[in-house]
């Protein structure tokens with residue numbers, strides 16, 4: 644099914660904060676007409692008001708997809724509004740962290756096709772990645788429908804089982820924040836070495852963006868690309884000896900960070 648077919652039946656977006664807006668911006672720029680989107684959002688931003696979507700208006704009877712993008716803590720209040728669309732043709736896709744498929748089945752009905760997805764904010768510029776897993780009522784058609792929608796804002800991957808979702812959240816869902824923090828801290832380190840703040844930020848931002856693009860397009864592995872930068876006994880080697888330190892280096896730090904995110908995702912799903 645193409646994006647135009649989703650447009651014909653309608654798309655409902657429940658919650659349009661940071662993640663909902665990132666995806667909506669991507670869909671609109673990919674040609675999804677604003678007139679085919681219904682958004683339920685208690686405090687719409689000026690940007691959202693300006694898009695021309697149906698805002699807080701009565702919903703269509705059988706939209707192709709309802710996408711749920713409210714905070715996990717808001718789910719109990721938000722989901723019942725959609726109950727009438729459950730147990731029907733409409734596919735539900737939720738991007739909420741730490742909210743199990745079973746939670747949606749309880750509210751929407753067990754025969755509702757439900758897909759749990761974990762996107763990330765680069766979706767706003769079509770460079771996201773979304774992992775998906777469906778319930779037993781999500782057939783191949785439903786999965787490819789969700790993939791059509793989410794592929795419009797980046798890559799998609801299917802998971803083998805729902806248990807992988809916590810770690811996915813820790814790696815790619817939260818991951819953009821780690822990279823933005825890397826840019827901030829690389830710039831601050833440059834400033835500490837005497838560079839003007841704006842120059843340090845320009846260097847850090849372009850370096851992370853360029854290295855990311857190279858890592859994605861090059862045939863070599865990230866490890867080989869790292870070696871390519873590292874002259875024997877040169878400047879990079881001096882830095883990597885700090886970053887690759889067994890206890891205080893990047894591997895241990897990132898391992899702890901991803902573990903903390905994964906554990907928090909598990910904790911959220913316990914309620």
Ligand SMILES: NC(=O)C1=CN([C@@H]2O[C@H](COP(=O)(O)OP(=O)(O)OC[C@H]3O[C@@H](n4cnc5c(N)ncnc54)[C@H](OP(=O)(O)O)[C@@H]3O)[C@@H](O)[C@H]2O)C=CC1
Pocket residue numbers: 657658659660661662663683684685686712713714715717720721738739740741761762763764816817
């Ligand atoms: N931000 C990210 O990078 C990612 C987020 N996610 C998931 O996406 C979901 C949304 O996160 P995020 O966008 O960051 O959070 P935000 O708080 O920015 O967005 C949630 C939006 O939902 C609105 N809302 C609250 N209650 C209701 C309701 N009853 N009906 C409709 N809308 C409601 C909120 O309004 P108000 O602010 O007025 O309460 C807010 O605008 C979360 O479940 C999160 O786990 C997944 C991947 C990445």
Ligand SMILES: O=C(O)[C@@H]1CCC=N1
Pocket residue numbers: 740812816817
């Ligand atoms: O921080 C969070 O809980 C959400 C889920 C992944 C990214 N943001």
